[in-house]
Amino acid sequence: MDQPLPRDPIAEAQRNWVRRGWEAQAAPMAAITAIMRTQQLLMLRIEGVLKPFALTFSRYELLTLLAFTRRGELPMSRASSLLQVHPTSVTNAVDRLQAAGLVDRAPHPLDRRTTLVRLTTDGRDLARRATDALNREVFTDTGFEADDVDALIGILARFRQQAGDFDPA
Amino acid sequence: MDQPLPRDPIAEAQRNWVRRGWEAQAAPMAAITAIMRTQQLLMLRIEGVLKPFALTFSRYELLTLLAFTRRGELPMSRASSLLQVHPTSVTNAVDRLQAAGLVDRAPHPLDRRTTLVRLTTDGRDLARRATDALNREVFTDTGFEADDVDALIGILARFRQQAGDFDPA
DNA sequence: TCCACATGGTTGGATGTCCAAGTATAGTCC
DNA sequence: GGACTATACTTGGACATCCAACCATGTGGA
Structure with missing residues (x-):
């Protein structure tokens, strides 16, 4: 899987789709498959940068979200909503971060259903160091061209909005 | 997680990045996070369409790849290369498809290291029916605008090429 | 002919995803 | 005040990802 293929496998699949008579669906299929592959490439790269910190991207995202809150x-449940993952994914991440001493669970003062997840000093420090590494090694030179970054942001925001991720206003 | 958030959480994260002084990294970070979320949305949708066929996207892709070969x-190993997944992911998919009677494993006539994975009649039929469903329910109306689909294909092809996925020619 | 290197595929393991179901708690309405 | 609905979070499970390590086989060069 390290060796470049002689041709773009997704362009090939698109041609196959057209050959089978699914012309209207060929480009959308190719775009979606390309998103899947791009996500995979980026995830491998990001996980590689986070590995020395004993973090996964999922856990990193939760730490960073907490680092940006006031307290x-x-x-x-709020973390689940903002990170746009299933509550069981948050339970999983909090379990592991708590075992590593990076967050704590605390009861909510007024609502016994609610568990607060709270950043520890170690967690805050690790979030900062991991963000420095990601900024330096991924976000400074992503492999996208600058114009493409802006175009992606626009396109994917429109898609996410029509999918119901957030309100239009 | 079903209710739209009042604001775009990724735009919010981008503003947070800028506030912390990481201006050059903010847009790339937002683009990458948007790719992660878009992939997740598309995957949920695709898995939902495939579920009645007792297929996952991963297994579906292998069936479709086989359906497009001559024999x-x-x-x-070739499937691993073309699908751009780790060999153990192919082993996993073949195990499950084989258990379901959708593919068979066969020895290579000339190379005893190599295992051929072969589509069965049931597998070919299921690949066709699942593709019909995906074409109808996902690829005909993806949620992307038509211009955006073409832009995505171009942008993501450039990215995948610079990442070493395929040769420039 | 033998050895070193490469390839193909598997196994065990770690990880995170979401679904279904369950329990505890809170809110609303009659 | 009680019943019903909703919310918060967990647990068990299914699934697929990739990593590390291993074994069997193939290739090429000395």
């Missing part, structure tokens, strides 16, 4: 804490 | 078979 370094959030209800788990 | 309905490929060496597993």
